[in-house]
Amino acid sequence: MTVKTLAYNIPFISIFLMMIAAIITPVLPKRHRIPEKLSCICLFIVAVLSGYLIYALDTANGDIAFNFPVGHYPAPWGNELRAGLLEAVLAFCYSIAMLLSLTGNFQSTAEDIPERRRSFYCVLMNLLAASLLALTYANDIFTSYVFIEINTIAACSIVAVKNSASTIRAALRYLIMSLVGSGLVLISICLLYDLTGHLLMQPMHTKIIELVKNGKYIFPLTVSLALITAGLAIKSALYPFSFWLPDAHGSSTNASSAVLSGLVLKGHIFLIIKLFLRVFGLDVIEALRMDKVIFILGVTAMIMGSVHALKQLNIKRMIAWSSVAQVGYIFLGLGLNSVEGISAACLHIIVHACVKPMLFTSAGGLSAAADHLKSLHDLLGTFYINKWAGLGFVAGACSMMGIPGFAGFASKISLTMASFDSPLIIWSLAALALSSVLNALYYVPAMIAILTGTDEKIHGVHEKIIIPLSFKISIGMFIALNFYLGLRFVPLLRLIMRGVNIFG
Amino acid sequence: MIAKLLINHYEAVAVILSGIGLANLLLQRNLIKVYLFLAAKGWVSERAAPILLKDGSEWVMDVDKYVNPIPAGLVLTGIVVSVSVTAFALALTLRFYEKYGSLNIDSALSQMTKEQEILEAEAALKVDIGDNIS
Structure with a gap:
């Protein structure tokens, strides 16, 4: 079964388009914010193409996934992309979330970054988008490694681009931790190549199954799995490795925070999912006991991320620590080691990719209404000054707490349902419950803070700030997405499950 | 144990080098010295390519008479990556020094x-x- 020619080429076109955009951006005129508009247009095109790919794969006869050989080498050699329903859904979600993050923070980007450097900022954003798409579609471990590195450099640069003392320091810490991660991934890739003789994922899988069946090289296999998981976990800020995150996400410009928290972490997590499902396979993961390790780390992250968030007074740092907790949810789903668990984890990737950028964008709007101060004490009553940002923050916070009807509820209920088939059910349910309570413990006071105003703020006797149209549209779209995911998640979950089933 | 190490001397050297590099990265407080790690990283990636060619058929299944060219590409990419990361990190360090007056x-x-x-x-x-x- 084949798909139509256009659909077949979409994975490559998406990546290539973003890379071309990155290359031509520096020579574009800098006035009228043309570079940023180009990025937005390209992201929109990628979103439309990915939407078409979902449609083509959804309506094809039977569930299919196809391989796209990049250099036209035959199968055991060469570099490949692979696209199925899951990849297409994620690519669609990434491009939409990034587009909305960029448009929503149009103004704050202009305030934080001088015009002559803004076109380079767009280069970085385009590269980041390209690397995320490539990490989603890559079917060999070499391509994955290359794009992990591109992702690292671009991600550290969009932190440093604000050029204040704290962001430079945060970017350096981020870079060092990321390099440790890349180092571990690279060592593990070498080991895996040593053991299997392949870099393409499916042949690696065949060989690994054979090795495990014969009981050969089990120890090196475990070590390489542990190394690559640890390397990617550092990059995706799984709890004990996440101390670089609040600095990097809390101090950078709003658009960077939104993209880093919502999307960049997910690129690496999706690579772990790919390794588990496609390279090792769930049975091998269980035999090597990596699922238990991931589960424990996920639960720890869910709780400790929230505990750290409770201590924060700075609203952006609070949201950043909350990301650590949310990454824990994804790893919990992954640790359940079943198709349902992984589908729920993927749903949470999508939910978080839509909600976290909204929270960062709204927090940016709220803090702009309070003279760019970010402490919760300074944000009292800001809801009434910038109502769009206030609404966005409330919707995001409700979603993070898992109130029914909001997006966060969808993934929490799916994770709960997935836990029922697992022997770890008690631990998983207890962690989900405790973490939801903890989420409420810091999001509710934050909501109270922005909603508690003096009379003059409530009755509008304050300086009017002009809310740009792009901000309104972006927040409006985010809230709509939030409700859509919260109310109509079952078809999406079914789509993801079909994708996960043919993912291997 | 020693015999195993001698047989796998490529691996042993690579592991030692990368260990030194990693320790450097994590323990060094002075930022400039951190980038020694990257040199070590280059060595590790070099390991993947030649070993299989020399060790022959034991680990490799589908090698006919040709050698997989991709790992060589991986090595080159690894080197290019480490150079560019070093450049980027040095640039960041320079900014860091401007802001804080210390390394x-x-x-x-x-x-x-x-x-x-x-x-x-x-x-x-x-x-x-x-x-x-x-």
């Missing part, structure tokens, strides 16, 4: 904690004043 990341971190404490104290003070007024 020691620890003293900068303690400076950050102090700044934060001051900010928090100020915030607490504001709440107190607010309470008194109301």
Whole structure:
């Protein structure tokens, strides 16, 4: 079964388009914010193409996934992309979330970054988008490694681009931790190549199954799995490795925070999912006991991320620590080691990719209404000054707490349902419950803070700030997405499950 | 044990080098010395390519008479990546020095904690004043 020619080429076109955009951006005129508009247009095109790919794969006869050989080498050699329903859904979600993050923070980007450097900022954003798409579609471990590195450099640069003392320091810490991660991934890739003789994922899988069946090289296999998981976990800020995150996400410009928290972490997590499902396979993961390790780390992250968030007074740092907790949810789903668990984890990737950028964008709007101060004490009553940002923050916070009807509820209920088939059910349910309570413990006071105003703020006797149209549209779209995911998640979950089933 | 190490001397050397590099990266407080790690990383990636060619058929299944060209590409890419990352990291370090006047990341971190404490104290003070007024 084949798909139509256009659909077949979409994975490559998406990546290539973003890379071309990155290359031509520096020579574009800098006035009228043309570079940023180009990025937005390209992201929109990628979103439309990915939407078409979902449609083509959804309506094809039977569930299919196809391989796209990049250099036209035959199968055991060469570099490949692979696209199925899951990849297409994620690519669609990434491009939409990034587009909305960029448009929503149009103004704050202009305030934080001088015009002559803004076109380079767009280069970085385009590269980041390209690397995320490539990490989603890559079917060999070499391509994955290359794009992990591109992702690292671009991600550290969009932190440093604000050029204040704290962001430079945060970017350096981020870079060092990321390099440790890349180092571990690279060592593990070498080991895996040593053991299997392949870099393409499916042949690696065949060989690994054979090795495990014969009981050969089990120890090196475990070590390489542990190394690559640890390397990617550092990059995706799984709890004990996440101390670089609040600095990097809390101090950078709003658009960077939104993209880093919502999307960049997910690129690496999706690579772990790919390794588990496609390279090792769930049975091998269980035999090597990596699922238990991931589960424990996920639960720890869910709780400790929230505990750290409770201590924060700075609203952006609070949201950043909350990301650590949310990454824990994804790893919990992954640790359940079943198709349902992984589908729920993927749903949470999508939910978080839509909600976290909204929270960062709204927090940016709220803090702009309070003279760019970010402490919760300074944000009292800001809801009434910038109502769009206030609404966005409330919707995001409700979603993070898992109130029914909001997006966060969808993934929490799916994770709960997935836990029922697992022997770890008690631990998983207890962690989900405790973490939801903890989420409420810091999001509710934050909501109270922005909603508690003096009379003059409530009755509008304050300086009017002009809310740009792009901000309104972006927040409006985010809230709509939030409700859509919260109310109509079952078809999406079914789509993801079909994708996960043919993912291997 | 020793015999195993001798047989796998490529691996052993690579592991030692990367260990030194990793330790450097994590333990060095002076930022410039951190980038020694990257040199070590290059060695590790080089390991993947030649070993299979020499060890022959034992590990490789589908090698006919040809050698997989991709790992060589991986090595080259690894080297290019480490060069560019080093350049980027040095640029960042330069900025860091401009902002803090030092290359020691620890003293900068303690400076950050102090700044934060001051900010928090100020915030607490504001709440107190607010309470008194109301």
